[in-house]
Amino acid sequence: MVNPVAETSDRTGAAGWVRRHAVAALRGGFFRTTVVATAVFLYLPVVVVGYLSLSPGSQPSIPLDGVTLRWYGAVLSDARFVRGLVTSGVIGVVAAVAGTGLGLLAARTIVRARLPGWLRASVAVVVAIPLFVPTVVVALGIGITAGRVGIGFGLVPVVAGHLYWVLPFSTFLIASRYATIDRRMAEVARDLGADGVTTFRTITLPQLWPALVASVLFAFALSFNEFLLTFFLAGSGVTTMPLEIYGKVRIGATSFLNAASVLVLLFSGAVAAVAASLEPPT
Amino acid sequence: MSGPTGRIPWSLPERTDRRRAVVDAGLAAVPTALAVALGVVPLAVLLVESLSPPVTLSNYAALGESVYLPVLVRSLGVGVVITGACLAVAYPVTYWLAHVCPVRYRLPILISFTLPLWLNYVVLNYTWVWILATDGIVNTVLTAGGLVDRPLDLLRTASGIGIGPVELPGPSVGLGFVHIYLPYVLLTMYVSMERLDYRQVEAARDLGAGGLRVFRDVVVPETYAGAVAGALIVYARIAGAFATPQILASPSEQMIAQIITTQFYDVLDYPFAAAVSVVFLVVVLVGFGIGALSTDVRAELKRW
Amino acid sequence: MSGGATVSDRSTILRTEGLTKRFGTATAVEDVSLSVGAGEFFALVGPSGCGKTTTLRMLAGLESPSGGRIEIAGGDITDSPAQDRDTNLVFQELVLFTHMTVAENVAYGLARDGVPRDERRSRAAEMLATVGLEGFGDRDPTELSGGQKQRVALARALVNEPAVLLLDEPLSSLDRKLRAEMRAELRRIQDDVGTTFLYVTHDQESAMSMSDRLAVMRDGRIVESGPPESLYGHPETAFVADFLGNANLLTGRVRDRRDGRVVVDAAGGRFTAAVGEGRSAPASGADATVMIRPENLRLRGDTFAGTVRDVGYMGAHREYVVALDAGPTLQVRSGADDGVGVGVADAAVVDGAGADG
Numbered sequence: 001m002v003n004p005v006a007e008t009s010d011r012t013g014a015a016g017w018v019r020r021h022a023v024a025a026l027r028g029g030f031f032r033t034t035v036v037a038t039a040v041f042l043y044l045p046v047v048v049v050g051y052l053s054l055s056p057g058s059q060p061s062i063p064l065d066g067v068t069l070r071w072y073g074a075v076l077s078d079a080r081f082v083r084g085l086v087t088s089g090v091i092g093v094v095a096a097v098a099g100t101g102l103g104l105l106a107a108r109t110i111v112r113a114r115l116p117g118w119l120r121a122s123v124a125v126v127v128a129i130p131l132f133v134p135t136v137v138v139a140l141g142i143g144i145t146a147g148r149v150g151i152g153f154g155l156v157p158v159v160a161g162h163l164y165w166v167l168p169f170s171t172f173l174i175a176s177r178y179a180t181i182d183r184r185m186a187e188v189a190r191d192l193g194a195d196g197v198t199t200f201r202t203i204t205l206p207q208l209w210p211a212l213v214a215s216v217l218f219a220f221a222l223s224f225n226e227f228l229l230t231f232f233l234a235g236s237g238v239t240t241m242p243l244e245i246y247g248k249v250r251i252g253a254t255s256f257l258n259a260a261s262v263l264v265l266l267f268s269g270a271v272a273a274v275a276a277s278l279e280p281p282t
Numbered sequence: 283m284s285g286p287t288g289r290i291p292w293s294l295p296e297r298t299d300r301r302r303a304v305v306d307a308g309l310a311a312v313p314t315a316l317a318v319a320l321g322v323v324p325l326a327v328l329l330v331e332s333l334s335p336p337v338t339l340s341n342y343a344a345l346g347e348s349v350y351l352p353v354l355v356r357s358l359g360v361g362v363v364i365t366g367a368c369l370a371v372a373y374p375v376t377y378w379l380a381h382v383c384p385v386r387y388r389l390p391i392l393i394s395f396t397l398p399l400w401l402n403y404v405v406l407n408y409t410w411v412w413i414l415a416t417d418g419i420v421n422t423v424l425t426a427g428g429l430v431d432r433p434l435d436l437l438r439t440a441s442g443i444g445i446g447p448v449e450l451p452g453p454s455v456g457l458g459f460v461h462i463y464l465p466y467v468l469l470t471m472y473v474s475m476e477r478l479d480y481r482q483v484e485a486a487r488d489l490g491a492g493g494l495r496v497f498r499d500v501v502v503p504e505t506y507a508g509a510v511a512g513a514l515i516v517y518a519r520i521a522g523a524f525a526t527p528q529i530l531a532s533p534s535e536q537m538i539a540q541i542i543t544t545q546f547y548d549v550l551d552y553p554f555a556a557a558v559s560v561v562f563l564v565v566v567l568v569g570f571g572i573g574a575l576s577t578d579v580r581a582e583l584k585r586w
Numbered sequence: 587m588s589g590g591a592t593v594s595d596r597s598t599i600l601r602t603e604g605l606t607k608r609f610g611t612a613t614a615v616e617d618v619s620l621s622v623g624a625g626e627f628f629a630l631v632g633p634s635g636c637g638k639t640t641t642l643r644m645l646a647g648l649e650s651p652s653g654g655r656i657e658i659a660g661g662d663i664t665d666s667p668a669q670d671r672d673t674n675l676v677f678q679e680l681v682l683f684t685h686m687t688v689a690e691n692v693a694y695g696l697a698r699d700g701v702p703r704d705e706r707r708s709r710a711a712e713m714l715a716t717v718g719l720e721g722f723g724d725r726d727p728t729e730l731s732g733g734q735k736q737r738v739a740l741a742r743a744l745v746n747e748p749a750v751l752l753l754d755e756p757l758s759s760l761d762r763k764l765r766a767e768m769r770a771e772l773r774r775i776q777d778d779v780g781t782t783f784l785y786v787t788h789d790q791e792s793a794m795s796m797s798d799r800l801a802v803m804r805d806g807r808i809v810e811s812g813p814p815e816s817l818y819g820h821p822e823t824a825f826v827a828d829f830l831g832n833a834n835l836l837t838g839r840v841r842d843r844r845d846g847r848v849v850v851d852a853a854g855g856r857f858t859a860a861v862g863e864g865r866s867a868p869a870s871g872a873d874a875t876v877m878i879r880p881e882n883l884r885l886r887g888d889t890f891a892g893t894v895r896d897v898g899y900m901g902a903h904r905e906y907v908v909a910l911d912a913g914p915t916l917q918v919r920s921g922a923d924d925g926v927g928v929g930v931a932d933a934a935v936v937d938g939a940g941a942d943g
Contacts, residue, residue: 031378035391038375038464042398045409045461048419052412060412062422102313109310114303123314129321131515134522134566136539137559141324144331144552164320167313184681190668191646191675192695192746196305202694206685218400225402228524228539232546245404249529253411261405272400276393299650 046265053258060255071259081260084244088224091155091240095162095223100215102163103170104208110171111178128168138164139232146233153235161229166219173218177211178204210278217275221268325563332556341557350541354562357538358569359448361521364459365513368467371460373509376468377501380475381483392472398465407458407529411437414454438532455531462526463516470515474508507576514573518566538562596623599782600645600750605654607640614640616806618654622750622784622799627776629793630786632803633829638786639678641803642752645784646675658749669698674743678754680735682727688714688738689723695746713745714738717775733764740772744779753785757792769796790830794818802826820860827877834878834916840870850876854912855889880905880919890916 056066075081109115110124130138139161146157181204189199205212227242234243241264248257332341345351379391398406413419414436421433436453443450451459478501486496524539531537538558545555600622607615615637622628630638643649645656647668655664663671674695683691693710701709714722717737722730727738736756743751756772757765773796776783787793793800794814801811802825810817810826821827824835838852850859859876885894885906892910906918 031374031382034371034374035378038371039394042395042461042464045406045413048412049409062417062419102316105309106313106317109306109313113306113310114299115306115310119310123310123317126314126317126321129317132518132567132570133321133325133563134518134539136522136524136542137328137563138321138324140542140546140555140559141328142320143546144556145324145327148327160316160320163316167317171313182681184677184679185683187648187668188675188677188681188683189694191648191673192742193669193698194694195669198698203683221400225400225404227402227404231524231543242402242404245402245408246525246529249404249408249411253408253415257408258412261408264402264405268401269397272393272397275400 046262049258050262053255053262055255055258058255060258071255072263074256075260075263078256080239081241081244084239084241087239088241091159091162092220092224094159095166096216096220099163099166099170099219099223100174100212102167103174103215103219104212106167106171107175107178111175112183124171127171130165131168135165135228139229142229143232153233153237155238157233158230158238158240161233162223162226165226165229166222169222170215170219173215174208174211177208181207213278214275217271217278221271224271225268328556328559328563331553332560334553341553342561344554345557345561350538350558353536353541354538354558354565356449356535357521357562358565360451360455360459360537361517363451364456364463364520365467365517367456367460368464368516369471369509369513371464372467372471373501373505376471376475380472380478381480396465396469398462399469403462404525404529406462407526410454410458410461410530414457438530440532440534449535452532452535455527455535458526458530459520459523463520466516466519467512470512471505471509474505474512477508478504510573510576514570517569521566522562596625598622599624599626599659600784601657602641602645603655603657605641605644605656606652607637607644607649608652613806615644615651618803618806618808620801620808620811622782624782625780626798627773627783627785627796629797629800630784630803631790631793631800631829632788634788636803637806638788638803639754642675642754642784642786645750646673646752647671648675672749673752674746674748675752675754676739676743676756678756678758680739680756682735682738682742684728686727687723688719688725688727688730691727691738692723692741692745694742709745710741713741716744716778717741718771732760733768736760736768737771740775744775744781748781750782750784753783755787755789758787758789765792772796794830802829821877824875824877832880832917832919834880834883834914836876836878836914838874838876840872840874842870848874850874852876853890853910853914853916855891857889878916880917883916883918884920885918892916 051064052060052062053071054067054069055061055064056068056070058071106123106127110120110127113120142157142161142164143153146152151157185203186199189203194202225242226240227246230240230243231246234240245257245260245264248254248260333339375395379388379395383391411418415421416433416435416437418437420436421430424430425433438452438454440452441450441456450456482500482504483496486500491499521537522539523537524543527535527537527540542555542558542562545551545558549555598621601620603619605615605618606613618637618641620628620630630641632638640649644651647663647666647670651664655662657663658672683694686694689707689710692713693706696706696709711720711723714720717740719734719737719741722734722738727735730738739756753772757768760768769792772783772785785793785796794817797814799811799813800817802809802817804825810822814830817826818830821830821833824833827833827835836852838850840848841851841856842849844858847858847860850857859874885908890908890910890912892908892912894906895909895915896907898905903919906920908916908918910916
């Protein structure tokens with residue numbers, strides 16, 4: 001098929017040569033190549049680390065001279081690392097549930113509340129701060145504030161920080177779903193005799209449910225993997241999985257670390273898989 | 283025929299509406315309090331701290347004269363470069379996904395491309411060590427294949443390509459950044475690309491436009507708002523990143539978050555750290571402001 | 587202007603007095619006072635924007651009045667929130683609960699009264715049968731046709747046995763044939779169940795065919811109210827005359843009075859006009875506005891002289907636009923055979939019979 005544009009444009013010399021071949025490449029597998037390359041790019045490192053985690057020695061050689069699962073065992077029996085995993089898990093659940101609850105309140109405020117428009121918009125802006133302000137700035141701010149106020153480091157500041165981080169994601173996930181619910185259903189429910197709480201329970205909540213579940217899962221993943229805020233706020237008494245990983249990475253790359261990485265990635269991947277199976281992303 | 287209306291006109295509409303407003307305000311207060319306490323207050327504290335010992339601009343002056351100013355510039359530059367690279371990849375990929383890919387594969391592929399958002403970025407950064415180290419995958423393959431005589435210095439090496447403080451990121455930190463942030467950009471671009479009416483592309487083709495012209499005349503104008511909105515969110519995160527440069531950048535490629543952290547943890551110079559962050563924040567926000575000047579971009583952001 | 591006198595001899599179930607609603611500086615409803623008798627089918631009609639929907643919402647409790655009061659069965663409910671009122675509203679857009687089955691939709695209002703599950707289920711099934719949807723309980727509301735959804739909405743509202751059922755233009759989204767069917771259905775169901783219906787619409791045809799009494803609203807006020815026959819046959823204002831059906835309005839002068847009728851000179855013709863009930867006939871020599879319904883005119887008469895300007899063939903009848911020599915234009919509706927042979931620009935002399943002042 002002759003491309004009329006290519007015919008009429010400058011096709012002399014090098015420019016023309018480049019143009020003709022670019023056009024051909026476009027029509028050919030350009031897209032497919034880019035897509036495949038992107039997929040490989042995103043997952044190759046993970047596959048590599050997975051492969052190397054099976055190394056018998058603590059410093060893998062490429063290619064491996066043996067295959068073993070011993071490092072996985074080592075990871076799961078490392079007290080400190082397991083403590084980090086558990087702490088991350090617990091904080092994750094708290095952040096997921098509480099974060100979703102707060103996100104629901106915030107979403108309702110932005111979408112439905114009988115308050116002036118400027119007030120609702122301000123709430124949206126304030127809630128969205130974590131998305132726009134670099135984490136290091138906020139982490140420093142909270143760290144200094146916590147120090148000055150006397151709260152210092154520890155579990156509570158970390159949980160608060162995670163809630164703060166998770167809130168915008170939860171809020172906007174729920175809000176986008178909330179906005180699609182027909183407001184008049186609540187009016188009908190009221191007309192039929194339901195009070196505010198009953199209306200929420202029987203009309204709003206069932207329709208919000210998929211967004212709430214998605215929020216819980218995503219918030220968990222966000223909290224589980226959160227690093228920078230925790231780095232600033234944990235202090236010496238609290239350790240989370242990302243902090244443990246980071247500490248070991250600073251020391252050096254090892255098979256232990258590879259196994260730990262795979263475990264962590266598989267776990268988060270499982271959470272993502274659950275979310276994906278429940279509801280297509282918006 | 284009309285007897286006394288029997289009602290004081292102003293009390294009726296107010297009462298039920300005001301009651302509901304109070305309840306709504308109460309419900310709103312809880313998450314707002316958290317967001318303000320942890321989002322707004324710390325920023326205010328930073329500002330105050332940066333001006334102490336009260337009240338002086340000496341910290342800012344120190345920043346101006348220090349070695350850290352080039353670091354700030356470099357960080358912003360890295361943010362821009364990486365964002366640009368992500369967009370360059372995201373455009374064709376999301377275009378293909380939204381309009382060329384068979385419908386039944388779209389969702390699974392989108393999910394697999396955005397899956398890394400659920401994964402731990404420290405771990406993901408770390409994985410590149412094994413790929414780029416002198417005894418890592420790349421070098422092993424290259425030397426085994428006889429393509430190079432000695433292993434390439436890819437890990438934690440600066441690129442050396444640049445003007446003044448603005449330098450192209452080195453291979454390891456560059457790849458590390460793109461690896462982490464590409465899924466973000468893919469997601470935001472996909473949403474925008476999906477909204478592009480493919481019939482416009484068809485119309486342009488019908489009128490004789492080839493691939494590049496279609497891209498320039500149809501795709502870009504329709505999607506640039508989404509691209510810019512996504513870019514704004516991502517560039518700030520990249521410029522202010524900590525873990526990725528710590529793990530993958532060479533010592534000469536330090537970025538601003540590392541400076542701030544050192545000042546906080548090791549040097550304990552809170553006011554200076556605060557000043558650095560404030561300056562960084564202001565620059566980032568100015569960048570937002572410029573990007574958000576376009577009403578299209580603002581509309582796009584509101585969608586999120 | 588009549589607005590509050592109860593014509594019905596049933597006991598009053600719903601009464602409003604001076605009901606007013608203001609949105610900022612705009613007044614949507616002004617001083618609306620009406621009474622509805624128990625078991626009555628009452629219609630509130632008016633053009634779009636006349637305030638009828640706002641009035642309905644105030645009755646339902648979804649808007650708070652700026653002034654006035656509302657009474658149900660003698661009790662003041664002006665301040666009661668919607669969930670406490672003994673009214674139920676069938677919304678214009680129906681708004682079925684898409685996440686519930688048809689039966690769950692219908693049974694929804696019963697849960698609050700502490701009615702046990704089994705009873706709820708049987709009452710819902712009963713009501714579905716009453717509206718002609720027997721066996722539809724387990725269906726998904728989104729899969730139903732327009733008319734079926736309509737009935738579910740009706741059943742959902744009726745099952746609670748409200749003192750007054752409020753309906754907001756429920757037939758407006760249906761096509762003409764379905765609308766006619768549903769009109770008959772609604773009337774049948776209302777007779778069957780006996781609930782008082784307050785029906786709001788802009789479609790005067792529906793209002794007149796279904797209601798026992800109706801009120802016409804305009805710009806937030808009630809203009810006239812009464813049984814459809816009175817309002818149609820003897821409207822008191824030109825607005826109502828023209829709103830309910832078509833009207834030819836002529837200005838003229840009264841020549842004589844005779845047993846409650848007046849002889850009027852108008853538009854070059856002289857004829858007799860009736861005077862509405864309860865009104866006194868205007869004096870001889872006074873100016874009067876006379877309304878003549880198109881169906882009460884016929885061609886080939888001897889009252890008015892004019893020329894046919896347009897003929898419309900409507901199947902069951904023909905409609906003629908006749909320009910009278912004296913100036914005004916008349917619409918004449920004649921039976922299929924009456925006007926046969928009469929075409930545009932033919933001379934016509936039109937007969938007036940049963941005109942009203």
